[in-house]
Amino acid sequence: MKTILDKYEQEIENALDKGEFVDAPNLEATKEMFQEAAKNFRQLQETKSITLRVNFEDLIKVKAKAKRNGIAYQTLIGLLIRQYTKGETEVIL
Secondary structure, three states: OOOOOOHHHHHHHHHHHOOOOOOOOOHHHHHHHHHHHHHHHHHHHOOOOOOOOOOHHHHHHHHHHHHHOOOOHHHHHHHHHHHHHOOOOOOOO
16 A cells, blocks of 8 residues: 655655665764754753742732733743743843
8 A cells, every 4th residue: 555645755755766865974973962952952841840039019919910811920920031031021130
């Protein structure tokens, strides 16, 4: 039974048949590099619990804003941190 390929898969098979792909000279080292990169990427996607001391009044305000927006206050704090690290929000020091 012949496997049906989509357009992209067919292009790859045609290139393989024509010998357009060659083996990587350091295949094992390249594989290890990509495996390490995938592991690092997965770790970057994980969440980490932290303990944070904040002014009580600020916490009440954050909780109120989160409630008005229908999200958990921890989620709001996480969003604020993410926006700051992406440079989308500034903090004046």
